[in-house]
Amino acid sequence: MSLTLYANFISQPSRAVIWALKIKDVDFELVEMKTGSAVFKSDEFKAINPNCLVPAVKDGDFVLTEGMAILQYLGDKYWTGPKDLYPKDAKVRAKINEFLHWHHTNTRLFTLNIFRPEIAKSVNNATPKDLAALEEKDALVAKEFNLLETFLANNDYIAHTDFPTIADFAAYCEIDQLEFMGFEFSKYPKVSAWIARMKAMNFHDEVHQQLKEFVEKLNLRSYQS
Numbered sequence: 001m002s003l004t005l006y007a008n009f010i011s012q013p014s015r016a017v018i019w020a021l022k023i024k025d026v027d028f029e030l031v032e033m034k035t036g037s038a039v040f041k042s043d044e045f046k047a048i049n050p051n052c053l054v055p056a057v058k059d060g061d062f063v064l065t066e067g068m069a070i071l072q073y074l075g076d077k078y079w080t081g082p083k084d085l086y087p088k089d090a091k092v093r094a095k096i097n098e099f100l101h102w103h104h105t106n107t108r109l110f111t112l113n114i115f116r117p118e119i120a121k122s123v124n125n126a127t128p129k130d131l132a133a134l135e136e137k138d139a140l141v142a143k144e145f146n147l148l149e150t151f152l153a154n155n156d157y158i159a160h161t162d163f164p165t166i167a168d169f170a171a172y173c174e175i176d177q178l179e180f181m182g183f184e185f186s187k188y189p190k191v192s193a194w195i196a197r198m199k200a201m202n203f204h205d206e207v208h209q210q211l212k213e214f215v216e217k218l219n220l221r222s223y224q225s
Contacts, residue, residue, distance in 0.1 A: 002059060002060045003026065003027070003028040003029070003057065003058075003059050004028065004029045004031060004057065004058040004059075005017060005018065005021065005028050005029070005030050005031065005055060005056075005057050006031045006033055006045070006048065006049070006054050006055060006056045006057070006058075007030060007031070007032065007033065007054050007055045008032065008033045008034065008035060008054050008055075009032070009207070009208075009209075009210035009211060010035055010210065010211060010214050011054050011055065012067075012108075012111050012115075012173045012174050012177070013054075013055055013066075013067020013068070013070075013071075013170070013173070014054050014055040014067070015173040015176075015207050015208070015211065016067060016071060016166070016169040016170050016172075016173040017055045017057075017067060017070050017071060017074070018030070018055075018207055019169055019173070019201075019203055019204070019207045020071060020074060020075075020085055020166060020169050021074065022202070022203040022206075022207070023085070023201065023202060023203060024074070024078045024080075024085065026074070026078055033045075033054050035214075040052045040053075040054075048063055048065075049063075049065045051065065053065070055067050055070055056070075057070050057073070057074075059077075067170070068100045068103070068104075068166075068170060071085075071086070071100075071166040071169065071170065072086060072097075072100075072166065074086075075166050083161075083163045085164065085165050085166050085169070086165060086166050087161075087165065092159060092160075092161060092165075095159040095160050095161075095167075096159040096165050096166060096167045098159075099151075099158050099159055099167040099170070099171070100166070100167060100170060103167075103170050103171065103174075106144055106147070107144055107148075107170075107171050107174045107175070108174060109140055109144070110140075110141070110144070110174040110175065110177065110178055111174055111177070112133075113133040113134075113136070113137065113140055114133070114134070114137045114140065114141075114178070114181075115177050115178075115181075115220075116130075117130035117131070117133050117134050118134065118181065118220050119218060119220065121134065122218040122219060122220060123218070141178065141183065145185075145188045145191055146188075148171070148188070148190070148191050148194075149188055149189075149190045149191055152190035152191060152193075152194050153190060156193075156194070156197060157194065157197075158171050158194075164197075164198070164201065168194075168198060172195070172198045175191075175195065176208055176211065177211060177215065179195070180208075180211060180212055180215040180216075180220070180221075181215060181220050181221055182221040
């Protein structure tokens with residue numbers, strides 16, 4: 001086994017990478033980096049990722065950080081056919097990459113402007129910036145979900161495909177936490193149907209169990225169902 005993944009199940013991109021590897025049946029060693037662990041700041045891990053963040057992969061002598069880059073790399077390395085997680089068709093791949101670029105300043109905000117501030121609030125450590133972000137959470141969710149409805153208008157999956165790609169893993173692993181926090185999706189029928197398809201995929205519950213427990217432990221149900 002040459003592939004080692006450093007990850008944390010509460011980390012959204014970590015979940016996406018773990019799930020993709022399991023779906024692809026890739027043999028890998030998981031080094032689980034527990035939230036708050038001193039290992040993040042250790043010299044050993046800094047040598048792998050100077051940013052001290054997960055996920056990170058070590059494939060033999062090759063090291064790669066950043067979740068989206070890792071998904072793309074693994075999609076290339078373990079490609080098996082035209083309906084794989086990262087297809088080689090130029091137009092399909094372009095739509096996947098388009099979403100991954102868009103994701104950083106859109107669906108990723110579900111973590112940066114909702115999930116993390118809610119964690120800070122739950123432990124009485126919220127900053128004024130956190131509280132201001134939470135004041136806008138409903139508007140943020142409405143904006144992004146309306147756009148996702150458009151993306152899914154005539155397609156089963158995010159990148160205009162009839163099969164899941166790494167774009168879906170990236171998106172879902174931001175949205176999953178909103179559901180655990182009590183968000184109601186019913187007024188977004190296309191997104192709701194897509195969520196159901198993603199939930200039906202192998203390893204979903206296994207990959208999301210720690211997140212579910214984390215949300216329950218910190219009582220992060222900020223939405224009322």
